Amino acid sequence: MSNDIPIRIFLADDHPLLRTGLKFSFDQSEHIELIGEASDGYSAVEKIQIDPPDVVLLDVDMPGLTGIGVIHLLRRLYPQMKILMLSNYNDDNYIKAAMEAGADGYVLKCVEINELIKIIRSIWEEKPLLSPYLVNLAMGYNGKAKRFFLQKEVRLTPREQQVLQLISEGKGNKEISNMLCVSNETTKSHVKNIFRKLKVRNRVEAIMEARRRNVAV
Numbered sequence: 001m002s003n004d005i006p007i008r009i010f011l012a013d014d015h016p017l018l019r020t021g022l023k024f025s026f027d028q029s030e031h032i033e034l035i036g037e038a039s040d041g042y043s044a045v046e047k048i049q050i051d052p053p054d055v056v057l058l059d060v061d062m063p064g065l066t067g068i069g070v071i072h073l074l075r076r077l078y079p080q081m082k083i084l085m086l087s088n089y090n091d092d093n094y095i096k097a098a099m100e101a102g103a104d105g106y107v108l109k110c111v112e113i114n115e116l117i118k119i120i121r122s123i124w125e126e127k128p129l130l131s132p133y134l135v136n137l138a139m140g141y142n143g144k145a146k147r148f149f150l151q152k153e154v155r156l157t158p159r160e161q162q163v164l165q166l167i168s169e170g171k172g173n174k175e176i177s178n179m180l181c182v183s184n185e186t187t188k189s190h191v192k193n194i195f196r197k198l199k200v201r202n203r204v205e206a207i208m209e210a211r212r213r214n215v216a217v
Contacts, residue, residue, distance in 0.1 A: 003180065006029075006032050007031060007032055007054045007055055007059060007120060007124050009055050009056075010037065010055075010056045011037045011038075012043075012057065012058050012062065012063045013057075013059040013062070014040060014061075016039070018109070022057075023037070026117075029117055032120065035051060036051060039062070040062050040063050042065050045048075045073050045074065052078055054083060054097045055083070055120055056074065056081060056082070058083060058085055059087070061088075061174060062149065064148040067098075068098060071102050075101065082121070082123050083103050084105045084110055084120065085105065086107055086109055087106070088211065088212060090108060094106070099137045104139050105134055105136050106124050106137060107118065107134050111134075112207040115131060115133055122196065129165070130131060141166075149152050154198060159180075162180065163187065163190040166205050168210075173188060
């Protein structure tokens with residue numbers, strides 16, 4: 001493939017913030033063209049059949065038809081299509097299921113955007129790539145998910161988990177304080193600690209990072 005021709009990507013993920021973030025990042029890259037997106041598996045299959053992409057990025061866990069189910073369908077329809085599984089789970093069972101369904105690669109969502117673009121290009125061009133974020137299923141899988149880069153585990157206190165849950169529901173500091181029967185200063189302190197532990201700057205980033213790290217929200 002010529003480097004002058006962008007790789008046509010379809011993205012399926014049930015988290016709107018993640019889709020928005022990836023769309024913005026792909027729009028900044030001359031190597032990637034996002035041609036469509038879906039929030040569930042059935043819609044993904046329908047839209048892909050209308051305009052088949054070069055590479056499909058699939059969330060492993062979507063409502064209705066899961067990412068694994070989508071791969072089974074797409075492999076029958078488009079045997080040569082490149083499929084990358086996106087996942088929060090560094091788990092051998094998920095990786096094995098993706099491999100058996102026919103995925104070309106399995107990538108953790110903690111991947112940096114520039115690294116994700118490199119992975120997409122390597123899969124599309126069928127060139128080997130050593131990446132701490134990628135299990136390249138097209139090159140064979142040895143059953144060891146430890147190739148993934150494991151970020152330091154985030155440990156939130158039970159109260160911080162409550163605050164994070166309320167943040168994800170769109171509650172402001174005053175509402176959170178009233179609901180938890182604590183002072184506004186205490187709530188601010190919890191929010192500050194959450195941001196520090198997740199290494200984020202605002203509430204949207206906190207929610208996205210918590211989901212990427214599989215911290216319950």
